[in-house]
Amino acid sequence: xxxxxxxxxxxxxxxxxxxxxxxxxxxxxxxxxxxxxxxxxxxxxxxxxxxxxxxxxxxxxxxxxxxxxxxxxxxxxxxxxxxxxxxxxxxxxxxxxxxxxxxxxxxxxxxxxxxxxxxxxxxxxxxxxxxxxxxxxxxxxxxxxxxxxxxxxxxxxxxxxxxxxxxxxxxxxxxxxxxxxxxxxxxxxxxxxxxxxxxxxxxxxxxxxxxxxxxxxxxxxxxxxxxxxxxxxxxxxxxxxxxxxxxxxxxxxxxxxxxxxxxxxxxxxxxxxxxxxxxxxxxxxxxxxxxxxxxxxxxxxxxxxxxxxxxxxxxxxxxxxxxxxxxxxxxxxxxxxx
Numbered sequence: 575x576x577x578x579x580x581x582x583x584x585x586x587x588x589x590x591x592x593x594x595x596x597x598x599x600x601x602x603x604x605x606x607x608x609x610x611x612x613x614x615x616x617x618x619x620x621x622x623x624x625x626x627x628x629x630x631x632x633x634x635x636x637x638x639x640x641x642x643x644x645x646x647x648x649x650x651x652x653x654x655x656x657x658x659x660x661x662x663x664x665x666x667x668x669x670x671x672x673x674x675x676x677x678x679x680x681x682x683x684x685x686x687x688x689x690x691x692x693x694x695x696x697x698x699x700x701x702x703x704x705x706x707x708x709x710x711x712x713x714x715x716x717x718x719x720x721x722x723x724x725x726x727x728x729x730x731x732x733x734x735x736x737x738x739x740x741x742x743x744x745x746x747x748x749x750x751x752x753x754x755x756x757x758x759x760x761x762x763x764x765x766x767x768x769x770x771x772x773x774x775x776x777x778x779x780x781x782x783x784x785x786x787x788x789x790x791x792x793x794x795x796x797x798x799x800x801x802x803x804x805x806x807x808x809x810x811x812x813x814x815x816x817x818x819x820x821x822x823x824x825x826x827x828x829x830x831x832x833x834x835x836x837x838x839x840x841x842x843x844x845x846x847x848x849x850x851x852x853x854x855x856x857x858x859x860x861x862x863x864x865x866x867x868x869x870x871x872x873x874x875x876x877x878x879x880x881x882x883x884x885x886x887x888x889x890x891x892x893x894x895x896x897x898x899x900x901x902x903x904x905x906x907x908x909x910x911x912x
Contacts, residue, residue, distance in 0.1 A: 578627070582862060584799040595657075595795050596638055596859060596870070599628035600877045602653035605665050606826075608881055609683065613830040617670045617889070621809050622684045623826035624650045629851035630757055630820040631791075632657055633798030637806050638692075638725060644714070646694045646707035646726040649684050650757070650824075658690045662880050666888035669861065673894035678901070680894070701735035704754065705727060708741045711746050711815075712750035714769050723809035724752040725802070731762025731847030733779070742817065746783040747816035753805040756817070757792065759824035764837040777819035785815050793851040823849070 579656065587595075609621030624631070627650060631860065635657020638645060646653050664676060668686060669681040676687055676706025677695075686817055687695040694710065697703045707726030714722050730741050732738050733756060744754050756776045760767045786808070790801040805816035823846045825832040834843075859865040865873075 582858075583796070583800075585796060586619050587796065587799065591636060591872075592859060592864055593869075596800070596855055596865070598632040598635060598653055598657045599795070599855065599875050600873055601656055601662065602628050602631065604877050604881045605656075605662055605850055606652060608666075608885060609669055610826075610830055611668060611726040612885075618671075618683060619681050619686075620648050622652075622670065622829045623824060624716050625825040626823045626846075626851070627651075627757055627760060627792070628653050629795040629855065630755075630798045630822055630836035631797040633800075634725065634727070634800045634802045636795075637826055639806075640692065641692060642722055643806065644692045644694060644707075644722070644724045645809075646710060646724060646857060647696055648728050648732070649682070649696055649698060650729065651696075651727055652684060653686075654668035655686050655693060659687055660688060660693065660883035663888060664688070666707065666837060666884045667891065670888050671893065672888060672891040672892070673898070678894050680899075681803075683906060701728060701732040701741070702737040704732070704738050704741035707752055708745050708756075711745060711750035711809075714751055715748070718871075721810050722751065723806045725755060725806060726752060727755045727757055727844065728759040728765060729762065730756060730760065730776060731765065731770065732756075733776050734762070741859070741884075742779075742783050742785075744813070745783045745815040749812075751809035751812070752815045753802065753809055754815060755802065756819045758819055758821050761824055761828070761838075763828045763832065764834070765838075767876055769858060775819065776815055778895040779816040783817075785817060786817045787817040787819070789819045789821065793831070793854060794848050795851065795855055822851075825850070834890045863895050 606624055613621050619674050626773040631653030635654050640659055645658055667675040669683045673679055685696040687693055704726050708725050711724040711761045758776055762770055775790045788801055790797050801818055808816060856870050858895055
């Protein structure tokens with residue numbers, strides 16, 4: 575006799591969608607590991623880290639309407655970009671800075687853009703993307719594009735920047751269709767949460783702007799999906815902005831250029847690893863009879879094969895020619911001396 579399966583709130587998600595969320599999480603982690611490997615091999619100059627953010631990003635991506643909504647992410651959103659349709663090959667072209675990259679090999683690694691997907695160019699300036707998102711949301715409202723919303727993401731450190739406050743305040747006053755999603759991993763590079771804000775709950779700031787605010791477990795992809803889906807639907811239907819906070823944790827260094835051993839202990843990270851959202855979600859899906867261990871191993875094999883193929887294919891592509899450095903900078907002839 576089959577044992578009784580533990581009940582759970584699906585929030586309308588099918589078995590296929592739940593499996594797709596896990597695959598996004600696995601691909602995010604595999605590609606991120608590949609980026610660190612390539613950096614250590616001297617093949618790429620830089621890679622950023624997002625381990626610990628997989629659940630919030632997979633959940634948020636599932637609430638995003640591809641080709642309809644607009645995503646304005648930050649540099650730690652590899653999984654979110656993958657979840658809305660960016661491919662492993664796109665990611666590797668970016669890491670290798672090849673000519674076939676969507677930005678022509680001109681951007682930092684992990685700074686993607688894909689107009690067809692609704693993925694707006696990532697900004698390296700902390701919190702600047704929130705102003706860009708508000709501008710896009712303002713355009714959506716002025717053009718009366720009903721049923722469309724903007725999702726913008728940022729870390730807890732961004733909420734200490736003036737641009738973040740200006741963006742939230744403007745969106746609140748104008749009742750713009752935008753959702754502000756804070757991925758609170760407790761570290762603003764090397765600055766802990768306790769050193770940057772007196773009120774550690776970011777979502778509580780929403781009251782000061784007169785907009786809804788909510789907090790969600792950033793290690794639970796289903797809960798993250800439900801929170802983002804509700805906020806996005808509110809924005810699409812004219813209800814204005816929402817401030818969401820997903821509490822998670824960054825397991826790796828800020829980037830490949832950072833040594834997190836200088837500001838936190840290995841014991842702290844090991845303790846937080848107990849909440850690792852990837853194996854946690856794997857166990858959840860097995861316990862509910864949605865996937866078997868064999869299914870999960872097949873997913874992992876598929877993701878690794880996709881990553882390997884994308885790595886080899888992207889590395890074999892040529893760099894952009896030197897003259898391309900002057901393209902897309904000026905109107906008319908590209909040569910600056912003309």
